Structure formats: structure tokens, C-alpha cells
Amino acid sequence: MPRTALYASIVFVLAVAAAVVSFVQGNWLGVVWVLMAGVSSNIAWFYLRRERLAKAEAAAEG
Numbered sequence: 455m456p457r458t459a460l461y462a463s464i465v466f467v468l469a470v471a472a473a474v475v476s477f478v479q480g481n482w483l484g485v486v487w488v489l490m491a492g493v494s495s496n497i498a499w500f501y502l503r504r505e506r507l508a509k510a511e512a513a514a515e516g
Contacts, residue, residue, distance in 0.1 A: 456505050462498035466491050 469491035476484030 456501045459498045459501035459505070462494045462501065465494040466498060469494060 469487045473484040473487035473491060476482075476487055
């Protein structure tokens, strides 16, 4: 797993936890945490897909 994808996954988990805590406390700031979780999730998927495609390309070349 690429380091950037790992960091983005950690940020995703922490943002989801922060969103849950915010909503449980009745704070609407949790919406910001949900948005941050979405962005970090997309970043993680992007770098995982990029690594998978690079490996497939390297295997195809030789």
C-alpha cells in the first residue's frame, strides 16, 4: 500500500470518528468531518488504483 494511501486511510478513520462524536454531542460541525472523510477516502482510492495500474503495466511490459 502506498504511503499516501495509508495516511489518507488513517485520516478517513479519524474523520469518521470525529463526525460521529460531533453528531452525538449535537454539534453540526460534524458535517465538515463527513466532507473531510469523503475527500480522504477519494485520495486513498486514487493512490491505491494508481499503484495497481502501475503494477499491471509493469507486469505487461515484462
